[in-house]
Amino acid sequence: MDVKDIIKPENLVYSKSKVLTDTVMHYCPGCSHGVVHKLLAEVIEEMDIQDKTIGVSPVGCAVFAYKYINIDWQQAAHGRAPALATATKRLYPDKYVVAYQGDGDLASIGTAEIIHACNRGENIVVIFINNAIYGMTGGQMAPTTLLDMKTATTPYGRSVELNGHPLKITELVAQLEGTCYVTRQSVHTPASARRTKRAIKKALENSAQKKGTSLIEVVSTCNSNWKLSPVKANDWMVENMFPFYPLGDIKDR
């Protein structure tokens, strides 16, 4: 059968989500942000909540998320996305509020905001992209940077004496009473991307059922700052990130 006979509208099985805009993403080739944006857009399309979802974009590479996902957006000061999401959700209790944050945003400058938003049990969804590095500013050490990992500010590798231990913020917020669903996923393979999509859907449903805060950590790559090709960065993540940041549900109730 010729390819031209297969490429017909009636045979379509997968196409770009209508919730995504046609803007070309500014992310580096192979960046995990693009996959997570797509999964979030697909879930919003499947649940038919495009006009009921408000996103809060962070400071960091994902700051331009509002250009790519066609929902209402706000842009928070560095680390303050959970605070802004709290206010938005309280003013519009019927809307779905999604805070989208990176690890420099959520685990460093925004630690107070995320801990307290989770402790209060705000009915928001937090998507936490953990690539163990500051991406936008040029690859500096983040609180989540692995031990012995080389970054622009730890050129000989992160050491416990000088930089302390990597921060597992997801395990930290799982202990709080306010959270209902805390999970750690990744998007490097089709299976893992589908699991992440299910997690995002579950988190949005929890938000509608007023069960509390849902936090989805996505262990991601930053191939530009890790100085690896996109495919090698995924392999490096499997080899080095997953032993320290094991995937799976940490809390589900």
Added chain:
Amino acid sequence: MAIKGAIVVDTEKCKGCGVCVVNCPTQTIALAKKVNSKGYPYCYMENPDTCTGCGNCAIVCPDSVITVYRVKI
């Protein structure tokens, strides 16, 4: 029943990251020798006969440039 698939790539938006190439279970996809106007080698179906239209390439594509078609024959 045999299944045949095909993909259509938005070559101008493809950034040539190659994540689809390693995630294709049938080794259908490869990066082109040519580049698009931004200088990225875009992905394409090198072996169109082996495509099953599983959609694995499309779901891992960070830039959502792949559209998947599948037909039962």
